[in-house]
Amino acid sequence: MTSRARIEHMDDHTGYLIIKVAGMAVPAFERALVPLGLNTRQVRVLGFLHGESLSQAELCARTGLDRTTMVAVLDELEQLGHATRERSKSDRRKHVVRITRNGKAAYAKATKKLLRAQEELLQPLAPAERAQLHTLLSRLFDASQACAPEPAAEAVS
Template sequence: MSETPEVPETPEMPEVADLPDRLRGLPSRLLALTSARADRVVSERLAAEDARKWHYAALASLAEYGPTSQAGLSRRTGIYRSDLVAVMNELEAQGHVARTPDPADRRRNVVTITSQGRQHLRRLDKILADAQDELMAPLSVAERSLLVSLLERMLAR
């Protein structure tokens, strides 16, 4: 008789004070832990609206830049093309985007956000703003702004 393998538990997020000094002194470790916490909070909040972070990224890009090909949307959002197909299928099934043949090249589709998608995006904006407030609660408004600026600078390098 074979035993069912145990599913490993998801480790709890360590408290900063519990980290060994060597780890607490590593910005890369602190960024990774903060990122994991942020991802969990955002994912949980979006799931309550039947959405995922890639849904938000696609809708935000379409709202800001307008209709584009799936390849263009992939470049703009950082979503792998193979993953983007599933995201587009989900968003289209929910009525948030429309895909139509590109008149200039019938082999590709142009993706457009629908009015229902814009309404959904506004709801997600509110949900994410609340999540950001939760994550950034220990920081002042000036510190939040500085953190965002520093992270943008690190990513741009």
């Protein structure tokens, strides 16, 4: 369907279908994480910390979470023993966030549960269709990131 075509029903609108599928995916992924005492925001942050230590500002930029939400997520991750925050030795204005050994283990368990939930969500699609969907969604996401304005540099993170 071209973008100029007349839409007779909402189900014919690609944007509507994206919203509806996202509306199915988010609760499924959240439910999958309940046994671990985690949520998707926490797992997203752990995923970005899995390979490196980052400042809170860098985490905000990479995850798309605002500063207030990031502070709350990091508070939760610290309480769970999955991450630590400390002042940067090179720049005392920054907080550096690190994943803990427990955080790495929790992330590994979470990704397994999320992959199972994803498998259930995508079950109606053949493997080649799943790969194609991933490729197309990645292209849309990458294009949106290329157009996104650079986050403002912040003195305090």
